[in-house]
Amino acid sequence: MNLPLVTAFIAIFFTQLIKYPISFLFNKKGAEIDIVTSTGGMPSSHSAAVTSLITALIFEYGFSSPHVAIATIFGVIVMFDSMGVRRQSGEQGIVLDILAKKHLQELNQQVNQYNSTSEESYKENPVLNQYDIEDYEHMIIKKYLGHKPTEVIGGIMTGGIVAFVCRMIFN
Known part of the structure; x- marks a missing residue:
């Protein structure tokens, strides 16, 4: 052995x-x-x-x-x-996670404004539809590296x- x-x-x-x-x-x-x-x-x-x-x-x-x-x-x-290196990568992952969540929240606000002012629905716009904060949780950045x-x-x-x-x- x-x-x-x-x-x-x-x-x-x-x-x-x-x-x-x-x-x-x-x-x-x-x-x-x-x-x-x-x-x-x-x-x-x-x-x-x-x-x-x-x-x-x-x-x-x-x-x-x-x-x-x-x-x-x-x-x-x-x-x-x-x-x-791995520790710094993990810390950068946390920062990226924070930035991504903030960015997605801003995009969702824009989508909501767009939906309330436009006749075209949110679901009909594939560009706006791809940015969904609920989907983000499935591609979460590893924080413990x-x-x-x-x-x-x-x-x-x-x-x-x-x-x-x-x-x-x-x-």
Whole structure:
């Protein structure tokens, strides 16, 4: 059995599953179940996966192994990326969401004015008909893309714990 690979996958699934109860306990607004299948949130499943992989490789090959070196470098890149580029993308997604909703509300106001002043109905105008705020909710921008440093640290700790538990179970 490839224990490092199995451990990394277990870390991903476990981390995704515990996001809901953690969000439920610490989020003032409550928790949404879709956090289990989305990216972002506490703890970082990306960080948990690479940390558990690195830890399992250390157990299997020793700290001085080239496998550990490769996994560590890629792990650092993944964690840095989740806090940097992906986090900024998520923040930009929130801004785009706000702007899009505002724009659609303005368009709906124009449509209502158009409908009240014109004999042509709203449904007969395909250009105006394509901008509907109810349809927007189906193409919602992902808001949880990246991680805060605390979420990455939580993922590191979770990944390490998962690797230790998997080692005890499978060895």
